Amino acid sequence: MAACGRGLSRSLGTSPRPAWRGAHSDTGGRLKSEYDAVVIGAGHNGLVAAAYLQRLGVNTAVFERRHVIGGAAVTEEIIPGFKFSRASYLLSLLRPQIYTDLELKKHGLRLHLRNPYSFIPMLEEGTGGKVPRSLLLGTDMAENQQQIAQFSQKDAQAFPKYEAFMNRLALAINPLLDAAPLDMEAFRRGSLLQRLKSLSTFKPLLQAGRILGAQLPQYYQVLTAPSAKVLDQWFESEPLKACLATDAVIGAMTSPHIPGSAYVLLHHVMGDLEGMRGAWAYVEGGMGALSEAIASSATAHGASIFTEKTVASVQVSSGGRVQGVVLQDGSEVRSRVVLSNASPQSTFLKLTPQEWLPEEFVKRISQLDTQSPVTKINVAVNRLPNFLAAPNTPRGQPLPHHQCSIHLNCEDTLCIHQAFEDAMDGVPSNRPIIEFCIPSSLDPTLAPPGCHVVSLFTQYTPYTLAGGKSWDELAKNTYADRVFDCIEAYAPGFKGSVVGRDILTPPDLERIFDLPGGNIFHCAMTLDQLYFARPVPLHSSYRCPLPGLYLCGSGAHPGGGVMGAAGRNAAYVVFRDLRSM
Template sequence: MKLGNLSKYLTNSRGYCNNVHMKKKYGAIVIGGGHNGLVSAGYLQRAGVDVCVFERRPIVGGAAVTEEIIPGFKFSRASYVLSLLRPQIINDLDLKRYGLKVYKRDPSSYTPLRSSVWKNGKPRSLTLGRDMTLNVQQIGQFSEKDVQAFKEYEQLMERLVKALDVLIDLPPSDVVEILAMPTIWGKVRRIASNPRMRQAVYDFMKLGTDMLALYEFLTRPSSQILKRWFNSEPLIATLATDSVIGFMATPDMPGTGYVLLHHLMGELDGVRGAWGYPEGGMGAVTKALADSAMAVGADIFTSKKVQQIKVDSRGFASGVILEDGIEINADIVLSNATPKVTFLDLISPEALPEDFLCDVRSIDYTSPVTKINVAVNKLPNFIADPCTEPGHPLPLHQCTIHLNCENSNAIFEAYQYALEGKLCQRPLIEMVIPSSVDPTLAPPGCHVCLLFTQYTPYTLSNGKTWDEETKEEYANIVFDNIEEYAPGFKASVVGKEVLTPPDLESIFGLTGGNIFHGAMPLHQLFLSRPTPARINKGGNEFKSRSNVCGSPYTPIPHLLLCGSGAHPGGGVMGAPGQIAASAGLRILKKDKFFKVWYEMI
C-alpha cells in the first residue's frame, strides 16, 4: 500500500494510499517509517535525493502513532508526550504547515499523596511547572530549605542542558575522525574546521566550574545527587522518575544522572524544558513528517516489510529485498530499525566483522515498561485536589501525574519485583490525560488515560507468561493503585489495552520492548552507541568513510543507522534521523565527485 496525504489522523484501520508506482532504483531507501526514518527521508528528498521509505505496519509512525483502539477514542498508543523533537527539524521540514500543533503543558508535574500519609494538616500533593512562584508555594509545604535549593537546581540544570545541546546534533563519527588524526595540530585543525565541534568546545569552556557538576551528573546515581540537593521525599521521588523512565535501573545506579538530563533537553516554541501534547495525538507528529517528505517527492510505502538488506560484491549496501521477494536497489540504505534487527536479522553475518557482531549481541535492551491505554467515561477525580466542577479539567489534569511517589524507596521495591520476574503490587505509574486539553481524542465528557508503568519483567517467573489473564491481573493491580488516589476510576473504565514488553517488541519492533532502541547507560551513549566506535586498520580514513565506524556509520559502507539506537538515543527527538541524512548526503556527494573524476580521466 502506498502512502499519501490524509485529511484525518492515522488510525489502526487506515493507512496512506495513492497510485505512485514503486521504482526499481532509488537514491536512498529508508527502512522503517518511524519518526527518525521520516526525518531522514524529509531531509534527503529536500536535498534532491530520490527517497523511498518502507514501513512494515499498515500505518507510518513507528512508536509515535495515534490509533483508535477503542471506537471513538484515539490513543497515542506508545509514545505519548512531546518535547525532545529538535526545533530546527520542526522549522526545516515546515511541520507546522503540515498540521503540527502542540498544546504546551503548564503546570507539568502533579504528585498526589495517598490519604494514608495525610497527617496533622500536612500537604496532600506536589505540583510543579514553569511558574516559580507556584513551585515555591508547593515545595514550601514540605521543606523551606528545598525552596531555595530548587531555584538553584533549576538554574544549574538549564546551564548544563544548554552546554550539552550541541552534542545532540554532533555525529560521533566527527569525533572519531579527530581522534584518528595522527598529530595534535591535525586534531586542532579538524576541530577548527568543524562548526559543531567549535561550538561544543566553546560551550563546554563556558561551563567553568559547572563542569564539575556535569561530571557528577554523568557519573553518579541520580538519587545521590537529588538527596544532596533536597530533603523532601515527594520532591526527590518525583524528580527521580525522569532518571529511570524506560530504563531498567533504580535511581541508586550510575548512569541515571544522565538519563535525568536527557529528559530535560527538550524545547517547545522556544521554551526550554517544556513538554506538550500534539493535537490529534503523537501520530500527528509523524503524519506531519510523512506529509512534509511526500510533498517534495518522497515515496512512502506501508505494509511493506524489508526481509533483507542487500550487500554487493564490494561489501557495500546496495538495496533491500522485501518480504514478497521484490528487490529494490539504492545508492544508500538507512535503517530506522533497532541495531539488533538491522545487523542480526536483516544482514547476513558473513558481511559483518565478528568483533562488531559481538558488540551488537551485547547491547542491553532490557525494558521495564508496560503501557496501558485506557478509555474512561469521566475525568479522574483526585481526592488530594478534587474537581470544583464535575467533569471540568483542573490544571493538574494536563500534567504528568506521578503515582506511588510518596517515597523514592517505592521505586527500588518495584524494581526488585521485576528482577525476580514478579508483578509488583505498587508499580511506578505515570498517568497523562491528553484529552484534558485536546478535545479531538475522545467523545464529549470522556477521556483517554495513558498509563506508563514500570517495573515489569519481559519474562515472568514461575512459568507464567504474559497471556490475557496475566495482563488482566496486572491491569487490575494498576487500577487498584489509581483507585486509592482517584476513587471511581475503575468504574469509569470503558476499555483498555495492555502493552507489555513482549507486546511493544512484536507490535512496534522495539527489541526487548525497550522504548529507546537500547538502554541509555553511559556505556551505550555517544561514541558507544550503538557499539563502541572503531577505526579499522589499514586504508585512509579520509579517502573512504568505510574505515570510520561511529554513529551513524556502520561497518558496511553506504549503510547508515538512523533510528534511536544511534546517537543521541531515544525519545521523539529526530536528531538520529537528521544526523544520518547529513551523513548520507556526504556519501552521495563524494560518490558523485569520484564518478565525475573517474569519467574525466
Template sequence: MAATVWSGCSQKTRFIVGTWLRPIHSSALKSEYDAVIIGGAYLQKGGLKTAVLERRHVLGGAAVSEEIFPGFRFSRASYLLSLLRPHIYQNLELKKHGLKVYTRDPHAFTPMREDLGGRKPPRSLLLGSDMAKNQQEIGKFSERDAKAFPDYVTHLEKLACAVQPLLDAPPVDIPGITQGSLRKRITALKSLKPLIKFGLKLGKNAPDFYELITSPSIKVLNRWFESEPLRATLATDSVIGANISPSHLGSGYVLLHHVMGEVEQERGAWGYVEGGMGGVSQAIASSARSLGADIFTEQAVLIEVGQVLIGPDRSTIGVVLKDGTEVRSKVVLSNATPHVTFKELTPQDALPQKFITAINHIDYTSPVTKINVAVDKLPNFLAAPNTADGKPGPHHQCSIHLNCENLDVLETAYSEGQQGHPSSRPMIEMTIPSVLDPTLAPPGCHVVSLFTQFTPYWLEGGRAWTDEDRENFANSVFDSAESYAPGFKESIVGKDILVPPDLERVFGLTGGNIFHGTMSLDQLYLARPLPSIANYCSPVKGLYMCGSGSHPGGGVMGSAGWNAAMTVLADLKRR
C-alpha cells in the same frame, strides 16, 4: 518513545527524514531508488529519489495515533512531545503543516496517599512554570526546599543548554583523526567543533556535569532537597524508560536527558500533540508531500523488508521485500533497532564475527508497560477533588505521578521487577491529554495513558507473559489509581495493555526498550550503539543507522536522523 525526524541541506541536495501517520501509497513501488529507508522514516530530497518501506499499516514508528476503541484516539506508544529539536521543527515548517502542541502548565502533579483522619484531603505537590507558586507548593513539605528549588532549576538548565551542541552533530570522528592521510585527519578535526562548543558552554560547571552523568540521581537530589515528595517526583525523570532505580549509577544522566527539551521556547516543558503523537508524523508527512516522496505501508502492499541486499563488492545495493520484490538503491538507512538491522535484516556473512558478537551484547532491557485506557468520566483525586461542574482542574493536564510520594516506594518497585515479578505498587505516570485536546475522546469521556514501571520482559522462571498475567498487572495498576482517585476502575470502558514483549512485537522495539537500547553511559555518544559504528555507518558500505539506537539516543528528538543525514551527504560527496 522513539521516532526519527531529520533534515539537512546542501546547495544541491535537501534531505528530510521523519516519521508520520497517514498510510499513503504515493505511487507504484519502483525497482530502483537512490535511497531506501527501512521502518517508519523517509528520506525526501531534491537530488535523490527515495522510498520509505514500513511493515505496519501506519507510518510513525512509536509516534502514532490509533483509534483503539470507537471514538477514542490514543497516542498508543510515545505520548508526550518536548525533545524534538527546534531547528528541525522550524526547517520542516511543522506548524505550517498542521502540528499543534498544547503546552501543559502546570506540568507535574504528585498526590499523596495518606490518612489524615478525614479532617482534610491528602496533600499533593503541583509544579509548573510559575516559580512563586512552585515554592508555595514545595513549602507545604519543606521551606528549605522551597528556597533551594529555583537554584536547582537554573543549575539543570545550564547543564542541559551546554549539551545542545553535542545533540546536533555526530560524535567526534576518532578513526578519522587517528588514521589515514594528513588531509583526512585535518578534515576529521572539524568533528571536534561541537565538543569544543560544549566545553566552552559548560565552563566552570564541568565538575557538576561530570557528577550528574555518573552519579545516582538520588545523590544529587539529596544534596539539594530533604522532602520526600519533591525528591521522588524529580527522581521519576531519572528512571523513565530505564531499568534502574534512583540509587543506580547513571540515573543522573537519564534525569538530564528528560530536561533537555522545550515546547514553544519553554525549556524543560512537555506538551500534548493535537490528535495524539501521530500529529507529529502527519505534519512531517505533509512537509514531505510538498516535496514528493514514495511512501509505502503494509496497507498499501505487502511491504515488509526481508533483507538488505549486498552486492559482489560487499556494499549495499538495496533491499528485498518478504514477497521477493527487489528494490535497488545507492544507500539504505535503517530506523529499526541495531538488533533488527544487523541480526534480522543484514546477511550475517556480510558482517565480521566480532561485530556480530558486539551487537549480541547491546543491552535492551526494558521495565516499561504502557496501558491505554478509555474512561467515561474524569478521574477524581482525593488530594484535589473535582469541582461540581465536572470541569478539569489544572492538575488534570499534568504528568500525574502515582506511587511516587517517596523514594522507598520507587526502590521497592524496582527491586520487585528484578526478581521476575511485576511491581506490586508500580511507578505510574498518568496523563490525560484529552483534558486539553477535545479531539481525542467523545464529550464527557477521556483517554488516559498509564506509563508504568517495573515489569520484566520474562516473568519468574523465564516464562512468557500470558493474557492472565497482563490482566493481573493491569488490575494492580488500576487498583493503585483507584486508591488515589476512587471510582477510576468503574469508569474504564476499554483498555490496551502493552507489556515489554508487546512493545517489541507491535512497534519493533527490541526487548520492549523505548530508546532502541539502554541509555546507560556505556551505550552513549562514542559507544552508541557500538564504538565501531557511532558515526551512523556500518561495516557494510552504504548501510546507515538513523534511529534512536544511534547518538544521541531515544525520544521524539530527531537528532539521530539529522546527524545521519549529514553523514550520508558527506559520503555521497566523496563518491
C-alpha cells in the same frame, strides 16, 4: 457522562483503520525499482531522515511494515471513538531546527503546551477536614516554591538554583545532540583529508566545555552518579526528590540508587518547544499527527512513503557494498544507500546478510543492553478521575492537574527503588510506578464528549517472569488490575469509569513496534551506550562496517525520545558520503 460508553465493548476489538490517518501506501507515486536512498521503517526518525534527504535532492523512499506510519509515535483507534498515542505519548525533545526546517506547523502540527506539567498526590489522611497534600509544578517559579514549601522551606529556596544548574548542563549538551559524535576512528586512521574533516566533530565538545567551565566536576557527577545521590545534595523532602527521580528512571530498568541514572534527569529540561525551554506538550490528534506532519513535509518535496511494505533483507553487491533492499513480496528495490530506522539488533542481526559484517561487530550488537521495565496501558474512561488530593468540580470539567504527568506510588525514592527490586526478581512491581496522563484534558478531539483517553506508563515489569514464564493474558490482566487498584486508592471510582483498555507488556512492545526487549530507546541510555559508544564503540557515526548502510533510529546517537536528532544527523552524514562517491 456514562452515555459516552454506550455501545462500546469493554474488551478490545478489531477496529477499522482510522479515517484520520492519511493513506500512505502510495504517497509518493508508484513504487519504482530504483531510488537514491531507501529508509527502512517510517518511525519519526526515519521520516525526518527522508525529509532532509529529499530536501537535499536525494530521491528517497521509505518502507514501513505496518499499516500506519510513525513507529512508536503513532495514533491508533484501539477502542472505537477513542484515539490513543499508543506508545510515545508526550512531546518535548523534538529538535527546534527540525520543527522549523520541515515547516511542521504548516504541515498541520498543533501542540497543546502543558502548564502545570507535574502532579504528585499524596496517599495520606487529610487532617482537620483538609484534603491530602499534593505537589503541583509548572512554569511559574514562585508558585513552584509555594508548592514545595508545604514539604520544606529549604527545598523551596534551593529549587530555582537546581533548575538553573540543570539548565546549564542541558545548554552544554545541546550542541552534542545536533551533530554526529566525535569520529575517533577517522581521526586515528583516516587519510589526511578525513582527519581534517574529523576535527570539526570536536567543535560541539569544545562548546560544551566552555559552557560548563569550572563547574565541570559537579556536572560530571550528574552524568555518572545515582540520581538519588545528586538529589540528596540539593533537597531534603521526599515528595520533591521522588518527583524529580521519576525523570531519571523513566523507560529504564534502573533505580534512583544506581550510578548513571542521573543522566536521564536532563530530559525534563532539555526540551524546547515553540521557544519555551523545558516545555512538554500533547500533540493535537495524538503523536501520530506529529509523524503525519513530518511525512507531509517529506512528500511535499518528493519523497515516497509506502506502508505495508516489509523489508526482508538488505541487498549487498558482490563487491561488498549495499545496493538496495529486498521486500517481503520478493520485489527488489535498488538504491545507492540504505538507512535503517529499525533497531541495531533488527538491522544487523536480522536484515543484513551476516557474512558481510565482522564477527566482533555482530557479537557486540547481540550483547546490547535492551532491558525494559515498561508496560504501557491505554485506557478509555467515561469521566475524569477524581483525586482525593484535588477533588473535581461538580460539573467534572478538567482542572489544571488533569493536564499534568500525574505520578502515583511516588511519595518517596524508596518506593521507586522497591518497585525496581521486585522486577529484578522477575516479578511485576507490587506497587508499580505509574505516570498517568490525560491528553484529552487539553485535546477533546481524542475522545467522545465527556469521555477521556488515559495513558498509563508503568514500571517495573520484567520481559520474562520468574521461573522463565512468559506473559499470557492472565498475567497481563492481573498486572493491569493491580495498577488499577493503585489508582483507585488515589482516585476512588476510577475502575468504575473504565470503558476499555489496551495492555502492552515488554514483549508486546517488541512485537508491535519492533522495540528490542520492549525498550523504548532501542537500547539502554546508559553511559556505556551513549555518544561515541552508541550503538557500539567505533560505529557511532551512523555508518556501519558495511559500506552504504546507515542507522538513523533511536539506537544511534543521541538515543531515544521523540527528538528526531538521529534522523537529521544521519541524513547529513549520508548526504556528505553521497557527494564524495
